[in-house]
Amino acid sequence: MKIAVIGAGAIGGNLAHKLSGAGHDVEIADARGSEAVLAEVLENGARAVALEDSVKDKEAIVLAIPFGVAGQLAGLFASVPAETVVIDTANYYPGLLTDPIEAVDNGMVESQYTAELLGRPVIKAWNAALAETQRTKGVPAGTPGRIAIPVAGDFEEPKRIAMRLVDDTGFDPYDAGALAESWRQQPNGPAYCTELTLDELPAALAAADRVKDAAIRDSLMERRAAVLPENPTLEDVVEMNRAAHR
Structure with missing residues (x-):
């Protein structure tokens, strides 16, 4: 497929590297300019x-x-054809990574807000796995213990394409339903950055609680300071996320 990745940070760089490695024709762009793209990407x-x-x-x-x-x-995006699949990977961390957004704080689902800003439908994917998980833990389909990634959207063909691309990056795609349900894979629910398998993921999505999960999200810095060592490993961070729901 001909794919564009917009954003050359950790997530965008990972995806451009993995999708091109899977045989796709990939271009990556960043508002900071081409020099923002690392050579390894x-x-x-x-x-x-x-x-x-x-x-x-x-x-x-x-x-x-x-x-x-x-x-x-x-x-x-005004000139981008309607059939082009747009996939949103972003997460909302008010007061930490972005200023508070009233519409989202009042209950609007993250990717529905993004779709409204963009003026077109989006699919939600890759947001529920840490950048380091995406970089280091992708494995071929059928590998025991393969980590699953939820994919949500309102239109079946775009969602099917997004799920295929998730598979190409080394993870089991899971159909997480409509975009309105994608709050279940947002920070910091049981399915968010906890490295679950395809068998484990459905129950974690079902257990999501918008009020509780938002409180866990907003306590991130305090939890990191209290729980994580000075130089935490990926496993340390995943365990912190899992422990928040025990």
Whole structure:
């Protein structure tokens, strides 16, 4: 597939590297310019391009940008065909990674807010796995213990495509239902960054509680200071996330 990844941070860089390694034709762009793309991101054949060129003639576009800034891309997306699949990977951390957003604080689902800003439907994927999990723990389909990633969206064909791409990055895709239900995979629910298998993930999504999970999300810095060692490993962070729901 012809894919654009917008955002060259940890998540965007991971996805561009893995998707190009899986044989896709990948271009990656960042608002900071092509120099923001690390050399290792391009090792499998992905190409760094200007932001204004990134969405041209693409079958799928992955947004790996900070939550709440999608509106800045609305003009860029005005000419993108309706059939182009748009995948949102962002998460809302009010007061930490972004300013509080009233609509989301009042109950609007994160990716529904992003879709509204962008002016088109989106699929939610890759948001519920840590960047280091995505970088280091992808394995071939059928591998025992393969980590699963929830994928939510309102249209079956775009969701099917997103699920195939999740599989291509080394994780079992799980159909998590409509976009309105994607709050179940947002920070910091039982399914969020806890490295669950396909057998374990459905129960974790079902156990999500919007009020409790938001409180756990908002206590992140306090929990990190109280629980994690000075130089935490990936396993330390995953265990902290799991322990919050025991």
